[in-house]
Amino acid sequence: MSGGTGNRRSPAWIGLSVLTGLVFAFLLAPIAVVLIEAFNDSELMNFPPQGLSLRWFQAFFANAEFMSSLWLSLKLGLIAAAISTALGAMAGLALARSGSSSASLQTLLLAPLYVPRVLVGLALLLAFAWLNVSGSLLGMILGHVLITMPYATRTVVVGMRAVEPSVEEAARMLGATRWQTFRLVTVPIIRGALMSGFIFALIISFSDIYLALFISGPQSITLPLRLFTFMEWDQSPLVAAASAVQIVLILSVILVAGRLFGLSSPGSVE
């Protein structure tokens, strides 16, 4: 069978394949060059690297500021993802079982995805400053829960499509309580969706720069923000090493979680 451009071997299809390859190269180039640059032995950023070394990784792991930011980002991500997954899963369950009348409820629950991140940051900055609680870690957690929750909600709504209501009904008829049905029937089926929601929430939180720019304080400088401020005056391969560590962390989380639970599509806004 042939597609719209006719034969698989037709010049048009070959041209399309080449073009697609080039666009993929464009998409992945910034990530690829960072991974290479991180091994550069030189003092300054240059490409191709002048000799290879691990000195910038050593410098990164020996840098107290980067390390405290790395731990903060991981901690913040885990806390926010745990809360988001719990809240998002509850909302997702409600949406999945409330039928077609819930379109506006769904839009409201997914609203944090659609409001540009810069506006979320601005509004929270104003609110925290007005309440005189600027720069608190608690505020950051609240902000991160807000922006990561919809990912968990969405993956659970999608995951619940695999749960036949008749299976739950059968459990209920056989005498299981509502909670037993949920724990022993529903949860095992949507376990993958719950894990996907958690992983995406963690990744979104870990890589966020907008909330960090607007609402973090001196005690809550996340890794992306530390890099952002550092990069404005120093673009040495130290930044590349710090970036490479983040890329490797995130890619390994995706790969491992994908292997274990089969991650659903991470399609997202921002």
Next chain:
Amino acid sequence: MSDNASASRRTLWLTAPSLLVIGVALIAPLLLMLVFSVWRFVPSKITDYTLTLGNYWRFLGDGFYLKVIAQTVELGLAVTALSLILGYPVAYFLARTKSRWQPVLVYLVFVPMMISLVVRAYGWMVLLGYNGVVNSVLLWLGVITLPLRLLNSVHAVVLGLVEVLLPFMVVPLLAALKDIPPSVEEAARALGATPRQVFLKVTLPLSIPGMISGSLMVFSLAITSYALPALLGGAQVKMISAIAYDAMLVSYNWPFGSAVGIIMVVVSTALIYGYLRSVPQKAQGL
């Protein structure tokens, strides 16, 4: 009847915590922003609570700010057009290929989205820097004799934003193209249309909803971007978000920053409303 009532009570309880977070951390702060935007700014004490529309007039009536608005819109249009041009072939390929690698390729479109913007901005610095990849290649090829200054320019920001926002174009396009039943294209071919005619007269028109929703989303995200323009544009690029950021965090003019924020809320809400109305079902919520 009572079943229905208990079901809706359950929905309420299950969604209450999420709705509380959205109310406290999104809706209330945006309402506060709306209130601040109509208060008069007084240096040193921020506001004296006098009502005014002056913050809005200042932004929409001043030559400097109008230039910023124009540059932001222009940049947004350039990013949207380029994303459409680069995204369409990719979406078309992914929708029609029979390769067993197709799911992997679709996944690969999403992977960059999970890497921090800051990291990818640095990637663009390595690519476009004075001693970066592009300059090294051009020097080696003998096209130039001195490195070009590519960073801190509108072009760098446009390239960076296209890279970051391309997935938002590909997703609805892919959904729209997959929604076209193969039989429609086959019928056109059976009736004697050339592959070119099939594409121009059947496939392309049927994918317009995907093009519209992808463009609305990309445009909305491009004109509200802050971090990437700040890192790649330097002093050359001043966007609306930067005006709001400076007003809030540099000059402490919260009323003016709020007014700029509210204008951005109104514009992006209109764009996202259009997006949600036009997005193909399969990409809904993506």
